[in-house]
Amino acid sequence: QQQVKQSPQSLIVQKGGISIINCAYENTAFDYFPWYQQFPGKGPALLIAIRPDVSEKKEGRFTISFNKSAKQFSLHIMDSQPGDSATYFCAASEAGSAGNMLTFGGGTRLMVKP
Amino acid sequence: DAGVIQSPRHEVTEMGQEVTLRCKPISGHDYLFWYRQTMMRGLELLIYFNNNVPIDDSGMPEDRFSAKMPNASFSTLKIQPSEPRDSAVYFCASSLWVNNEQFFGPGTRLTVL
Numbered sequence: 001q002q003q004v005k006q007s008p009q010s011l012i013v014q015k016g017g018i019s020i021i022n023c024a025y026e027n028t029a030f031d032y033f034p035w036y037q038q039f040p041g042k043g044p045a046l047l048i049a050i051r052p053d054v055s056e057k058k059e060g061r062f063t064i065s066f067n068k069s070a071k072q073f074s075l076h077i078m079d080s081q082p083g084d085s086a087t088y089f090c091a092a093s094e095a096g097s098a099g100n101m102l103t104f105g106g107g108t109r110l111m112v113k114p
Numbered sequence: 115d116a117g118v119i120q121s122p123r124h125e126v127t128e129m130g131q132e133v134t135l136r137c138k139p140i141s142g143h144d145y146l147f148w149y150r151q152t153m154m155r156g157l158e159l160l161i162y163f164n165n166n167v168p169i170d171d172s173g174m175p176e177d178r179f180s181a182k183m184p185n186a187s188f189s190t191l192k193i194q195p196s197e198p199r200d201s202a203v204y205f206c207a208s209s210l211w212v213n214n215e216q217f218f219g220p221g222t223r224l225t226v227l
Contacts, residue, residue, distance in 0.1 A: 101147070
């Protein structure tokens with residue numbers, strides 16, 4: 001099974017700080033890289049996604065940085081807020097092939113301290 | 115739209131009993147996914163359907179697990195017989211096409227005693 005490795009497993013950040021979560025993948029055929037956010041007792045929800053034709057995508061305080069040659073991508077949360085406290089999952093998928101599905105990283109539990 | 119609907123939200127059962135989890139995907143979505151989430155193994159894809167047809171069930175842990183999608187608006191995941199190691203949160207998700215956004219339901223928390 002294709003793997004996506006995510007780090008760190010947990011992260012504590014002060015309010016106003018920058019949260020950074022990293023993911024690495026092996027399959028060079030992956031071409032869609034979403035990040036999902038999950039609050040306790042809820043299902044994951046899409047936060048932001050990127051395709052490898054760009055190196056960065058920004059939506060509000062959330063930015064994905066993508067390094068195709070290193071096969072790595074990361075989520076940056078600027079000005080982190082207590083309301084950002086959640087579990088974050090990176091994922092990847094390969095378009096156009098049978099069994100096209102999302103492979104999730106192991107998750108990062110983020111706590112933003114007030 | 116109400117989003118993906120799952121029932122029950124919580125299920126407590128005893129080892130050996132049959133458990134049936136239910137899912138109603140978002141209307142118009144043609145892909146449906148079943149996931150299992152545990153602390154140890156994270157989020158695992160069990161099976162997914164396209165237009166009600168099972169496409170990949172390689173993630174189904176063993177023959178005790180089965181899934182069906184009799185129509186576009188309903189799917190079930192059945193565990194028979196259930197075991198304590200099946201305790202987890204089971205999510206259903208749907209999407210318009212497989213490489214697009216997946217919308218997750220609220221999950222069913224299963225506890226097998």
